[in-house]
Amino acid sequence: MSERQGGPGPSSSPPSPSRALVAWRLVRGHLVSAAVVVGLLAVWEVVVAVFDIKTYVLPAPASIVSKAVTDADILLPNLRVTIVEMLLGFGLAAVVGVGLGILIAGSAVFRRGVFPLVIASQTVPVIAIAPVLVIWFGYDILPRVLVTALVAFFPLTVNTVSGLRAVDPELVRLFRSLNASRLQIFRKLTFPSGLPYIFAGLKVAATLSVIGATVSEWVGADRGMGYLIITDTQQLETTRVFASIFLLSLSGIALYLIVAGIERLSLPWRHSVRARRRRFKPSPGLPRARARAAATR
């Protein structure tokens, strides 16, 4: 009894590592990726110079950057158009993709009736549908947002379905034995347990929505990065094409990082588990950490 009362308890709050150490860990994590990118750009620059490659075939990175700066007044307004399409398309894909996933996972009727149509929609080349959408909705932003969403929603739906169906059936039984309603089971069990899958799908959708927005401008658009790339290619403005590609890529990375950041905030248990494991690893230099680890065993 007394043993139970005085049972194991964690010692006072763990000492937080110094700010400098945290900062260094953060930097160290990204150092390797930064080094690889810089190395590749350097090789590219050297190859273009040594083999005297024509600018309209392959411009050097330095000239691409300077082109991006000098032509900023052309590039940035077009980038803005594409980013708006990308964000709206991604948002639509997120709502429709997760919504469809929930319906398909939750209902056999939807699984049999709608899922085949969803899969069929992916076998049709989107670029073939785009002109039809233009006929239906005119030379406006709507058909381009639809094309973007059409490209991006599918992996999200598939992931949502897998995530919601991956819930431990023993847990469903536990909830049922406690008289949980269907809504409670969804809100407190199925959805949170599937959330990591949904975020994985959202990250894929984020990268796909850049592609979708760009491709959507190849048909019936008079502005945007996709439109600019097409016209620049025809005029052999290869340097500016590359500048556009870089900017598009950066936008995609930015959206991906935003989604990853929201994931971190939404799934604190995944990250703090990792943090705790690291702290619990007994290290000879830290007697307090060792004591704490022993106390919880």
Place this chain on the structure above:
Amino acid sequence: MVAVADRLTDAHAASGATAKLELRAIHHEFKDDAGQPLPVLDGLDLVAEENQFVAVVGPTGSGKSTLFHILAGLLAPTSGGVYVDGRDITGSTGHVAYMMQKDLLLGWRRVIDNIALGPELAGEPRAAARERAREMMPMFGLGGFEDFYPAGLSGGMRQRVALMRTFLCEKSLLLLDEPFSAVDALTRAGLHEWLQGVCADFPRTVLFITHDPEEAVLLSDRTYVLTRRPAHVKGVVDVDLPRPRTHETVGDPHFAELKRQVLDLVWEERAEAVR
């Protein structure tokens, strides 16, 4: 040891009241792949009095998990009834809180919110449920672990959390299905003493399913031994050892005698199975 049927009538005649839990002639059969009936439970009778700790020992594959699902209301037996306080609850959920070998903790919830799950599902506001749970944490030896995620806990601690969650479901009956069989022997010994302390503080009627005769005798007021499939009650052993029982109880001659009675029943059943 008395014959099972006599024991049941005796218990009723003596108390003159309805038992907390009563299983009456539970039969259950599944259909195998060929559509042939596969009897699993064959007229199982069992009685647990208010706040009694009842252990059920049975060989592997004796239909213990079927019994478990019937008790939890997740499965309706082919025939027979489950009664709580004399009320027929056969096939209905919400009367029993259970815990299994697998802790079934929700990885995305902190310990405190895992523990408060039962009241929360029953409609209590989350903050209130959490507050009540927080006050009780030290009594369960979990003080200080409120804000941990389950993945940060050891196996023994996770079982404690799962058990505390089961206690807080506020059901009249607790069903523990081999809750400690996945932890190591030393941790298990600690959990046995811990569980007895918890049961002394929060009296409940407990049905404890195990395959370990020693664990059954150490923890229970009464141990039922089941036959192999199709299962019914092979025999009952009343355990009248004083509490609290510790690791020292295991050395007690009376403990040894009771454990031998349970083992005799188990071996008798095995001998018949071989014949």
